[in-house]
Amino acid sequence: MCGIVGGNIPLKKVLPMAQAIKHRGPDDHGDYQDEHISLAHVRLSIIDLSSRAHQPMSYDGLVLIYNGELFNYLQIKSELSALGYQFDSESDTEVVLKAYHAYGKKCLDRFNGDFSFCIYEKRAKKIFACRDRMGNKPFYYYHKNNLFVFASELKAFKSVFSLSFDQQSLGDAILFSINDHQKNTIYQNIYNLLPGHWLEYDLSLNSLKLNRYWDAEIPEDDVVFDQNKFNQKLDEFEFLLKDAVRLRLIGDVPVGCMLSGGLDSSIIASMIHENKSDVTYFHSSYPEFPEIDEYQYVAMLQQQWGLKLNRINPDFNSFKLDYSKLSSVQSDIFRSYSIYSQYAVYQKAYSLVKVMLSGQGADELFGGYQQHIAKFLADDPQNLVERKNVYNEDVINADIMYMNKYKLGNVEKKKTLIKENQKALELIHESLPNYKPDWDLLLDKFESNVSICLKNDTLKYSLPQLLRYEDRNAMNFGVENRTPFTDYRVIEFVLSLPKKYKFKNGLSKYFLRELGKRRLPKTVAERLDKKGFEAPDKQWLKKMGVNCSMGLVALRLDLFKQLKQSLAS
Structure with missing residues (x-):
């Protein structure tokens, strides 16, 4: 894994951002700049420890900075070799770069890994960035007016911008412990590229496009158990x-x-x-x-x-x-x-x-988790009967308490949540007086369908x-x-x-x-x-x-x- 930073700002501003996350890449560092963009990379060497895997890495008008590992890179490398691509290193970085050259955004469908990366298309003057399906590796970006700046960690932005807190996101994080479900972060104008998403920023038009490229399906749950x-x-x-x-x-x-x-x-x-x-x-x-x-x-x-x-x-x-x-x-x-x-x-x-x-x-x-067990129990009365054969009375009583919450309708659930969190909310308002809880967000987390939950x-x-x-x-x-x-x-x-x-x-x-x-x-x-x-x-x-x-x-x-x-x- 590594750390990446960049944007349509001078390199002298990007380098302090890279310094702020140098712990992510203690083994090597590199940078790139032209009249449109500045990029920097810090490297933690895992695959191909040689200098041939140095980043930023360039190929035919593309410049890549990459954080992560592509676990099936040998398979994809073999496919690319069959198409005529030649490789100068043993790194997965080069495979990512040439896979994008060969397949464009569709390369993501072939990747199995933990990654976030940015590819600068010099001829098109566009930035393409993405995160792996599960978001194992981070990617944050600042976007306001004609500025687009990104980094692997929030702390990197501090060297470029005067940061202010987003009271809504911050309050939800404090009260509900929910702050990774949306693109907003606890800081104003800094956003989280969500898992399974890519973005494209046009440096000529200063326009941003976001797209979800992966999701997982859940079943129709009427299956009879068959051993x-x-x-x-x-x-x-x-x-x-x-x-x-x-x-x-x-x-x-x-x-x-x-x-x-x-x-x-x-x-x-x-x-x-x-x-x-x-x-x-x-x-x-x-x-x-x-x-x-x-x-x-x-x-x-x-x-x-x-x-x-x-x-x-x-x-x-x-x-x-x-x-x-x-x-x-x-x-x-x-x-x-x-x-x-x-x-x-x-x-x-x-x-x-x-x-x-x-x-x-x-x-x-x-x-x-406890909330999952409660939903299983609320879903089928027989589940509680079976659970009583396994656990003691204290566990069962706790289960029933949680289960009864999930049996409530949304109106009653909301009333219960407001009542349970009232004192905590008063304490939060001492620091965040303008915060208004998003109770519907918590209701979504209390979704009663087990598979959706x-x-x-x-x-x-x-x-x-x-x-x-x-x-x-x-x-x-x-x-x-x-x-x-x-x-x-x-x-x-x-x-x-x-x-x-x-x-x-x-x-x-x-x-x-x-x-x-x-x-x-x-x-x-x-x-x-x-x-x-x-x-x-x-x-x-x-x-x-x-x-x-x-x-x-x-x-x-x-x-x-x-x-x-x-x-x-």
């Missing part, structure tokens, strides 16, 4: 996921894997273990908080598979020292302190590996946010994160599965659990609890002096203060 068909689908999925893992192990640098001990990352680890032996595994552990610690499960996998494991133990003292840096790294509102666990892992990993795989994305796809959380709400967190944490330390569950083939396949495959016998993520039974120790595969990469939010909030009665809203307001100070400095 034979289920097993066939499970075989197909296992093959797909194994291939997604195989592709993400490609590279010329050391590889790591984030291992929480939960189902998702353990399945990914099992597939890595089959493919590659020289991999380092990383686990974030909180032994002083056994209610969120999962080390016992990781230790079990380590012993059974002989894994090379690094156990990281973040504590409050290290968090307090890193908090200001963490907020600067993210340069945006984040949901909770839990992302510090991930930050601490990458902090340790950067001296050992340059690529890190993780299990990100499975909860959104398979319905692993899973698609929304995968493509619109939850997962894009988590991918943003991980990109910033990883790239701050010069590590490339890769997430096999976000391979577009996996996304399309899982979203097309009937909901009866995802919740059965009282269990969420049933389909993935059945795959886990094939590949993992029984104790790991059949876990009923869910923890993930958590941090002791409540305890740390209290120690940080944050108003705990307002919970995570108070945390996000504190983040806003940090960002405000950063703009003023």
Whole structure:
């Protein structure tokens, strides 16, 4: 992965932008300018470490700056070679450039990867830019009057523009923890190119065009459960996921894997273990908080598979020292302190590996969160009967509480949401007096159709946010994160599965659990609890002096203060 910046501004203004994100590319840097545009690139070398892969890269009137990895580049390179194209490097960058030359925008249909890139068409005087289908790699742009400027991170714009907050987007991010669903960011006139989209900017006409090039379909959900068909689908999925893992192990640098001990990352680890032996595994552990610690499960996998494991133990003292840096790294509102666990892992990993795989994305796809379970239960009364056979009374009571919310009509839901958030809103108005909550936005997130909800959380709400967190944490330390569950083939396949495959016998993520039974120790595969990469939010909030009665809203307001100070400095 790398960092890219550019626009119709002088190079002397673009270079400080590149300097602001130099952590994304510590291995090399380059720039380009003519009378219409300036471009700059900072490189993290993963494939073809030689200078032949230097960027910006040019070919027949095209200039490319590229952030990411094209995992199927060898296949596409072979196709292009058959068309007569010759290559001067072993890089995927050159494949991207010549694929665009051969196929134009349609090259995106052939790509399987994590990427954002910009191609300057010198003859047409146009900028073409895009993001991968899932938005694993970021692309932000400033557009006002006749100015068009872009960058991989929000912080890069600070060196060029005097930034102001967008109160609506900022307020929604603080109150609802929703800020990756739309093109608006928390800063005025700076926009987020959405996943699966491309843009074209005409430098002569100063006109901007946006287009969505990919979406995923969801099924007609009236399927009767059939065990034979289920097993066939499970075989197909296992093959797909194994291939997604195989592709993400490609590279010329050391590889790591984030291992929480939960189902998702353990399945990914099992597939890595089959493919590659020289991999380092990383686990974030909180032994002083056994209610969120999962080390016992990781230790079990380590012993059974002989894994090379690094156990990281973040504590409050290290968090307090890193908090200001963490907020600067993210340069945006984040949901909770839990992302510090991930930050601490990458902090340790950067001296050992340059690529890190993780299990990100499975909860959104398979319905692993509380709101998904509530919707499954509200959808079919039999699901609650089956769940009572598996879980204790405390879990069931919590399930019923959430389920009843989803049974309400939209008018009642809205009244409930306003009542629940009233005190938090009063606190937000102390800092953002003009903010008016978009309650309909939250209603959309409360969509009662399970399949639509899973698609929304995968493509619109939850997962894009988590991918943003991980990109910033990883790239701050010069590590490339890769997430096999976000391979577009996996996304399309899982979203097309009937909901009866995802919740059965009282269990969420049933389909993935059945795959886990094939590949993992029984104790790991059949876990009923869910923890993930958590941090002791409540305890740390209290120690940080944050108003705990307002919970995570108070945390996000504190983040806003940090960002405000950063703009003023």
